[in-house]
Amino acid sequence: MSELVKLKYALVHEWLTPNATGGSELVVQEILKHIDADLYALIDFESTNPKSYLYGRTIGTTFLQHFPLARNGVQKYLPLMPLAIEQLDLRQYDIILSSSHAVAKGVLTSPNQMHVCYCHAPMRYAWDMTFDYLRSSRVGQGIPGILTRYVLHQLRQWDALSAHRVDYFIANSKNTARRIWRCYRRRAAVIYPPVAVDRFPFQAEKQDFYVTVSRLVSYKKISLIVQAFNQLGRPLVVIGSGAELQHIQRIAKSNIQVLGWQPDEVVDRYLSQAKAFVYAAYEDFGIAPVEAQACGTPVIAYGAGGTLETVKDRRQFGATATGILFSEQTEQSIIKAVENFEEHQKRFAPEEARSHAQTFHPTGFKQRYLAFLDSAHKEFQSNLP
Template sequence: MVLKYAIVHEWLTPKATGGSELVVREILRHIDAELYALIDFESTNPESYLYQRSIGTTFLQHFPFARKGVQKYLPFLPLAIEQLDLRGYDVILSSSHTVAKGVITTPQQLHICYCHAPMRFAWDLTFDYLGSSTMGRGIQGILTRYLLHRLRQWDVLSANRVDYFIANSKHTATRIWRCYRRRSEVIYPPVNIERFTFQEKKEDFYLTVSRLVSYKKVSLIVKAFNELGRPLVVIGTGPELKKLRELARPNVQVMGPQPDAVVEQYMAGAKAFVYGACEDFGIALVEAQACGTPVIAYGAGGATETVRDIREYPDTGTGLFFWAQSELALVEAVKTFEAEEGNFNPEMARSQAAKFGPTIFEKRYLAFVSSAYRRFKSREAL
């Protein structure tokens, strides 16, 4: 029997190029599946690997300005994802960080969700989003809080539609348990380490690459380096770009968005890669290590699973952590890094990054899907 697979992702647009999209791309390399999303503007993009592919979408596809992101239509996302008719498939593979796991299936269909995170704006980042947006104040704020309350209820309800969860890190597995009381298998996402050039000799600058939004804590990094006076390069775009350029002193260069080739060049040449956010996985941290570049990161979330602190692992360390999201903690971490700089071996960083390569993801993911289907069918036969 040849199984029919469907993959469901949140949105497919030219600006959606993060870790979750890389997971979808890797799954499609190995599983012959039909693809569905809330919106799709990649199948008409000649530069996309999805160009001219048939992709199922929802009514949001036709909403004004949907191409720039459907987040503005947040109240409609649960309703929209539930309109996808997937009855013709044996196995549903959702790639979810917002609502993709909420598709409706039948008892005869196996649903496996690769969860990048429970929707962060509705759970642990609720107050960050409310505090940084005008939607969090006044009458609007009351309505927004009610909307988030209803989203949390739907989010928990829709988790019951999933037969098996896969988490992209132990940190995410903990969040899945906390939000949904569901256990999950940890399978780290694929990182294309071959894309990055290993460079042993480093230049005299620090680097951060990130979306420039408040929870990424890039302003914290800029302020710390303003104080340190060390050269820092900031690459990325987002609503905080203008603010960061105004904040930066002459030793801090805020470059804004850059092509992949430029990012790869700076990643390989940096003295260290600096990161201040608590990430569910943190693909950029692995990419930096693939270049042989050590990492200075906030010691929480997925970073603790991908970076080895040289103070704990003197022979195989690939970076070091700071334990508070504060300028003082980061300043002290940079000074500690510079004292330890000669002890870092770039080869160790490259070896650490290799643990998260696509081949490892392929083997673990395909084995899990196969095992889950056998368990599902055996229960069905009881």
């Protein structure tokens, strides 16, 4: 690792805004704790945010930085994102690191620059969520829909082609590694993202309510959870903001509290006190269920994608289980899972959940990520002409 310290690094991410606070941003933050890298992104509105760890930092951006309303979501300029990321001039760096869920991996590099991509997911708009995107978007229907389909077709081609610019892929889960192979035919090492386990208060004694914490957007399926609890009549607390907030407030019955956005201390309190955390989204990793387990709170989750790797299902793990997985994203499946949980609630040990969450501690990420860079660089150097 001593040789690597002397090298010059660039770290490329998609976008940096106050609204982008998910798992991919936590990976960027963790990498910067251990590697002295210059940071680049399509847009940056974090370096001017006094509350951000990036406040005052010099961050390289693209022409999209100056486009109208980019701050509120650069995704509206999706067709231009590949072109924009290719305009970043990174020739001065020895090693390019990317944290990518859309186009960051597509930066241009030379043969003597090693590019390691930490991939959170292949571009969802172009692959898995194409038909959801077309169905929910105003530009997915009629004549505009034909143009949108063509744009997505072009994006798929660019996305697959740009994968060849990466020397080494790291996936955030086995599930993502499978998707990388399917989309790009590239193998990826699996290094789970860091979860700030120490931030979350452990509490063994639970109160009589369920909780879900999420951005309130369609693919997170929060409205499905609310509809299930409308039928169950059990107390549920919903925390988060997003496009579906008003819809969820409208359909929620009196047994459901919709709190909207809340600061970390409030989120932590509800996570630690809840009898269980409910999660119905398909995620490539999904950091929220691990955060709940860090509080000693068992998880009731959709058993697909990342949760198969982060939640230990009662039927498979018995006394060391940390939750219950359900097989379908339906109201009835959620209802059955909640009823199953209540039947076996006393068998879940909060200490088991906390212990399992520790396996995703940032120290593990640091050790595995830096070791991977060291090994990859030695291999890369040996293969240079």
